[in-house]
Amino acid sequence: MRLPTLLRGAFADALTLVLPVDCAGCDAPDTTLCESCRVALAPHVRRRDIGGVAVWSGLAYEGPAARVIRSLKQEGRTALAAALAPALAAAVTAAGDGDPVMVVPIPTSRAAYRRRGYRVPELVARRAGLRAERVLVAGRRTADQRGLDRGERRRNVAGSFVAARPVAGRRVVVVDDVVTTGATLAEAARALRAAGAHVVGCATVASTPRLVSRG
Numbered sequence: 001m002r003l004p005t006l007l008r009g010a011f012a013d014a015l016t017l018v019l020p021v022d023c024a025g026c027d028a029p030d031t032t033l034c035e036s037c038r039v040a041l042a043p044h045v046r047r048r049d050i051g052g053v054a055v056w057s058g059l060a061y062e063g064p065a066a067r068v069i070r071s072l073k074q075e076g077r078t079a080l081a082a083a084l085a086p087a088l089a090a091a092v093t094a095a096g097d098g099d100p101v102m103v104v105p106i107p108t109s110r111a112a113y114r115r116r117g118y119r120v121p122e123l124v125a126r127r128a129g130l131r132a133e134r135v136l137v138a139g140r141r142t143a144d145q146r147g148l149d150r151g152e153r154r155r156n157v158a159g160s161f162v163a164a165r166p167v168a169g170r171r172v173v174v175v176d177d178v179v180t181t182g183a184t185l186a187e188a189a190r191a192l193r194a195a196g197a198h199v200v201g202c203a204t205v206a207s208t209p210r211l212v213s214r215g
C-alpha cells in the first residue's frame with residue numbers, strides 16, 4: 001500500500017494501538033516495550049572525542065537499545081521515540097554543560113524521509129522536549145554510508161552540509177540518533193563552524209560499541 005509520506009508515520013503509530021505488538025527490545029509478547037527493556041534504556045551518558053568534536057551519547061548501541069532504535073528507524077514504530085528521548089535529553093544536557101543551546105539535527109536524506117515518512121533525530125528530540133532547528137542542508141550528493149570504512153566515510157561526507165540559516169555566535173549542539181565513526185557529526189560541526197556557530201558538542205541517542213572500543 002502506498003501512502004503519502006506525511007501520513008505514513010502517523011499511520012504506523014496508529015497501527016501499534018490496534019494490533020498486538022511484541023517488545024521492540026526483546027520480543028516479549030503484547031507490549032510495545034517491556035519493563036526490563038525500559039530499564040535498559042535509562043541514560044548512561046558517555047563521551048567520545050572524534051575528529052575534534054566531543055560526542056555525548058545516552059546509550060551504548062547494543063542489546064535492547066540497539067533493537068529499539070532499529071525498530072524506530074526501520075519498522076516505523078514511531079511511538080518508541082518517547083522511550084529513547086531521555087537518552088538524547090541527557091546527552092544534550094551533557095554536551096551543552098546544562099546551558100541553553102541551539103539544537104541542530106543531522107538532516108535526514110530525501111530517500112530516507114520518503115522511505116520512513118519521519119525524521120528520526122527530530123522525532124526523538126521533539127519527544128525529549130527539545131526544539132530541533134533545521135539549519136543544515138545537503139551541500140552536495142553523498143553515497144550511502146553503510147558499508148564504508150571510517151576513512152571512506154570521512155571522504156564521502158566532506159563538504160556535504162551547509163548551514164542554510166544564520167547561526168553566527170550561537171551555541172550549538174548537533175544531534176543524531178546513532179554515532180558510528182562520527183564522520184557525519186564532524187562534517188556537520190565543520191559546516192556550522194564555517195557559518196560562525198560555536199559548536200559546543202554533539203549528542204546522540206546511542207554510540208556503537210565499535211566506536212567505544214576504538215575510543
Ligand SMILES: [Zn+2]
Pocket residue numbers: 023024025026027028033034035036037038064
Ligand atoms: Zn523487552
